[in-house]
Amino acid sequence: MLAFVVQRLIQAIMVMVSVAFIAFLLFQYVGDPVLFMLGQDATADQIAALRKDLGLDQPFIVQFGHFLLNAVQGEFGISLRQGAKVSQLIADRFPATLELAVIAAGMALLLGIPMGVYAALKRGTLSSQLLMTFSLLGVSLPTFLIGILLILFFAVLLGWLPSFGRGDVVKIGWWSTGLLTAKGWQHIVLPALTLTVFQLTLIMRLVRAEMLEVLRTDYIKFARARGLSNRAIHFGHALKNTLVPVMTITGLQLGGLIAFAIITETVFQWPGMGLLFIQAVTFADVPVMAAYLCLIALIFVVINLTVDLLYFAVDPRLRVGKAGGH
Amino acid sequence: MLAKPAVIEANSLKKDLDGMSNPISRWLSSDVGYSFRNSKTAMVAAFIAFVFIFCAVFAKWVAPYNPFDAASLELMDSLLPPAWSADGSTKYLLGTDDQGRDILSALMYGTRISLVVGMASVMLSLVVGVSLGLIAGFRGGWLDAFLMRLCDVMLSFPAILVALLIAGVGRAVFPNADDSLAFGVLIISISLTGWVQYARTVRGTTLVERNKEYVQAARVTGVAPLRIMLRHVLPNVLGPVTVLATIQVASAIITEATLSFLGVGVPPTSPSLGTLIRIGNDFLFSGEWWITIFPGLTLVLIALSVNLLGDWLRDALNPRLR
Numbered sequence: 006m007l008a009f010v011v012q013r014l015i016q017a018i019m020v021m022v023s024v025a026f027i028a029f030l031l032f033q034y035v036g037d038p039v040l041f042m043l044g045q046d047a048t049a050d051q052i053a054a055l056r057k058d059l060g061l062d063q064p065f066i067v068q069f070g071h072f073l074l075n076a077v078q079g080e081f082g083i084s085l086r087q088g089a090k091v092s093q094l095i096a097d098r099f100p101a102t103l104e105l106a107v108i109a110a111g112m113a114l115l116l117g118i119p120m121g122v123y124a125a126l127k128r129g130t131l132s133s134q135l136l137m138t139f140s141l142l143g144v145s146l147p148t149f150l151i152g153i154l155l156i157l158f159f160a161v162l163l164g165w166l167p168s169f170g171r172g173d174v175v176k177i178g179w180w181s182t183g184l185l186t187a188k189g190w191q192h193i194v195l196p197a198l199t200l201t202v203f204q205l206t207l208i209m210r211l212v213r214a215e216m217l218e219v220l221r222t223d224y225i226k227f228a229r230a231r232g233l234s235n236r237a238i239h240f241g242h243a244l245k246n247t248l249v250p251v252m253t254i255t256g257l258q259l260g261g262l263i264a265f266a267i268i269t270e271t272v273f274q275w276p277g278m279g280l281l282f283i284q285a286v287t288f289a290d291v292p293v294m295a296a297y298l299c300l301i302a303l304i305f306v307v308i309n310l311t312v313d314l315l316y317f318a319v320d321p322r323l324r325v326g327k328a329g330g331h
Numbered sequence: 332m333l334a335k336p337a338v339i340e341a342n343s344l345k346k347d348l349d350g351m352s353n354p355i356s357r358w359l360s361s362d363v364g365y366s367f368r369n370s371k372t373a374m375v376a377a378f379i380a381f382v383f384i385f386c387a388v389f390a391k392w393v394a395p396y397n398p399f400d401a402a403s404l405e406l407m408d409s410l411l412p413p414a415w416s417a418d419g420s421t422k423y424l425l426g427t428d429d430q431g432r433d434i435l436s437a438l439m440y441g442t443r444i445s446l447v448v449g450m451a452s453v454m455l456s457l458v459v460g461v462s463l464g465l466i467a468g469f470r471g472g473w474l475d476a477f478l479m480r481l482c483d484v485m486l487s488f489p490a491i492l493v494a495l496l497i498a499g500v501g502r503a504v505f506p507n508a509d510d511s512l513a514f515g516v517l518i519i520s521i522s523l524t525g526w527v528q529y530a531r532t533v534r535g536t537t538l539v540e541r542n543k544e545y546v547q548a549a550r551v552t553g554v555a556p557l558r559i560m561l562r563h564v565l566p567n568v569l570g571p572v573t574v575l576a577t578i579q580v581a582s583a584i585i586t587e588a589t590l591s592f593l594g595v596g597v598p599p600t601s602p603s604l605g606t607l608i609r610i611g612n613d614f615l616f617s618g619e620w621w622i623t624i625f626p627g628l629t630l631v632l633i634a635l636s637v638n639l640l641g642d643w644l645r646d647a648l649n650p651r652l653r
Contacts, residue, residue: 150608268491294500
């Protein structure tokens, strides 16, 4: 157990350090901050003085150390394009992305689990086959195309829902939320739906497969022999046992949601971190890119670590045997 | 899979005896060919994929116009809807975009670029992944442990995210890259996420094959390790690799389209399907849906048909299912 935790922790730290190194290389090789700060007609003396001030004359490894130290404190400097502190920019955008991802994850769970259960229980009927066909479509359609199709139908042709931005937001401290206004809810429907389709189909297929597996087991037959109602068997016994893998996958997918949010946010001009990153890439805004790289890596590492440990806690078989893989 | 009827067995034997002349008929009478002839899905998927590949390869001759030839563009004909709608013109079957470019022709040229990038990145990740997998499986030790840890880490990030980050970083590092460099960065960023799958599959199979008698025999007779890897082990791990490569072509094409849609993909001078969708997206609100929907439809059809072919191939090559 301890060895497993330590191994995972070391792996997580290695990932973080290598991502930080890539971000650091960006600073080193893209643009020259000194020229950027002083302008084109600075004298050689001025340049040398500023280089010394910024610590750019120090050895590579020392500079990397400084970078790590700053990064740990969330300090990535100032955005080249927007002139604001990067940490501030990201903090402004973070609520938008998180709200989108959480709503999408909620929709995926609330719709995916019942649909999966239905498809498993009513196997072979027309409606469940329709569900499976729909899910195949959901897996093979690229995210950005789903977004475009939704915009075409619900915003352009029907004119029901807005397809641009967040609508009205309310500030609670530094957190800006769109979930307290009617406009905000209208605006989140299409992007959240776009983001959820892939996860929804994934969860649905997973629940269906797990349900079918569990329904074949002896204890279900035994429960039937005891004369329990279908309802008790299906939801009390079968569904409960399918939920462990579902929870794990959902945890892992939360990171995927944040990643796919880049695409969704671009399609819907949703003012989140993903849009910030894409704009930073277009304008070679290195500090913002570096901060996003490190943040996304951190989110993933934390989620993976949590899921690994959670799995370990939930599944007793892992504790007994060799603690390898998941 | 059902057992082969004896009649066909005899037929194929007769064909074989007839002198193995035509490679296509020879393939059709093989085991894989037999399962192909018996799968409607595979035949339809292969037909669709073939049509798209044909149009893409011979775009220069098949396409009604050359969308990159500025001289032939007529601004008068811009934003025409498809031929079957009221304002459409039969000159442009699928309509035109804002610069009067024929959508059908742009689609054919765009598909070509999408296919080239997709296949190139699959080839690259295949070569890298298979070599690393072979070495890891055959050598074992610290190298194996390191490579597999690396694979674990890579797999814990979604492929599209890794490709996007690498493409974005590449774009920032070479801001004034010319076209070939931009394509290179794009292909590398897509294949850097793809090799993991091959490496894992090949390593797994190599570990099994390594201890089989024919490899032992080759070792005993003093065949060099490199030769054993390439001539003895490699052919036996190619089955799953072929299946994987087919499916990866579809996902590489989608990844490329996504990156191009986000503006970090192919250079704008050579628009792929994703670029066309990106351009068309701006016209969605003014009602010109055809500029973005047709490239989208093409993308989905290609991905779907290639995926179905991959699914069929997996079943056909799996001896346990026969």
